Amino acid sequence: MAATEQTLALKTRDSHARSPGERTLRKRPRDAVRLWRYAGYALPVVFLAVIEALVRASVLPMHLVPAPSTIAQTLWDLGGTRVARHIGASVARVYAGFALGSALALLIGAAMGLSRRVDALLDPAFQALRAIPSLAWVPILLLWMGIDEAPKITLIAIGAFFPVQLSVVAGIHGVDRKLIEFGELNRLTPRAMFTRILLPASMPQIFTGLRTGLSLAWMFMVAAELIAATRGLGYLLSDGRETGRPDLVFGAILLLALLGKLSDGTFKLIETRVLSWRDARHVSGDAP
Incomplete structure (x- = not known):
């Protein structure tokens, strides 16, 4: 009991011994990062304001680059x-395709990461399929699945599959050998080895692949909505192009950028909470 009281007294004395300047220096790096983050959020607003000014001053042609106020008015007129x-149609397709593609990628990627034979069998085919552009899948999916929702969701799933599969394989292959040897010394079963060592150690890499897959899912969604769609942001892009309305095209692009940022920010928040156990380096202050 006396030792505990002595420890508390030492901590209290040390905290009082710190000068206000030292406490201020501890806060400055975090405050500096916060200022840069606020500047990052303000940067797109400043960019749009500059475009507005250039269009109003007739430096940029309005028929090619509409003013942001005109884009906002177009979206308002749509209702x-x-x-x-x-937005709802595009979001539903993106998350349905992303869920399907990432689930398959997690299963197949885990099998390839754990088995050299499975990796040697599937990797050449996946390397070839990964090089196929998104629009090249459109006629094939139309022939196989028609013009309903199935080909759209399948195309988005294809876009999300490959980055997640790559990240799972790379994450498992990149686990420190010392951790594996530690598990072997403790005679862990293959299942325990996977759940306690391989999976936690590869989770940061897997989350990076999931975020990349989600971004590609939004990109593939635009190609997917070219498949006889009557609703969605990709349809708005196509409609604006066919009717010669750049304001509608840029409006759809801005909505895509906003939705992509919101979805990635949400996923990043989930990643931070799930991987809160990491002892990772955080950049603060003016450090490079």
Whole structure:
């Protein structure tokens, strides 16, 4: 009991011994990062304001680069209900395709990461399929699945599959050998080795692949909605191109950018909470 009281007294004395300047220096790096983060959020707003000014001053042609206020007015004229329908259709397709593609990628990637034979069997085919552009899949999926929702979701799943599969394989192959030897010394079963060592150690890499797959899912969604779609942000892009309305095209692009940022930010928050156990380096202050 006396030792505990003595320890508490030493901690209290040390905290009082610190000068206000030292406490201020501890806070400055975090405050500096916060200022840079606020500047990062303000940068797109400043960019849009500059575009608005250049268009109003006739430096940029309005028929090629519409003013942000014109884009906002176009989206307003479409109506909240109509815009919400397009956004809802695209979001549903993206998350359905992403869930399907990432689930398959996690299973197949884990099998390839754990088995050299499976990796040697599937890797050449996946390398070839990964090089096929998204639009090249469109006629094939139309022939196989028709023009309903199935080909759209399948195309998005293809886009999400490969980065997640690559990250799972790379994450498992990149686990420190010392950790594996530690598990072998403790005579862990293959299942325990996977759940206690391989999976936790590869989770940071897997989350990176999941975030990349989600970004590609949004990109493939635009190609997917070229398949006889009557609703969605990809349809708005196509409609704006065919009718010669750059304001509609840029409006759809801005909505895609906003939705992509929101989805990635949400996934990043999930990653931070799931991987809170990591002893990782955080950049602070003016450090490079």
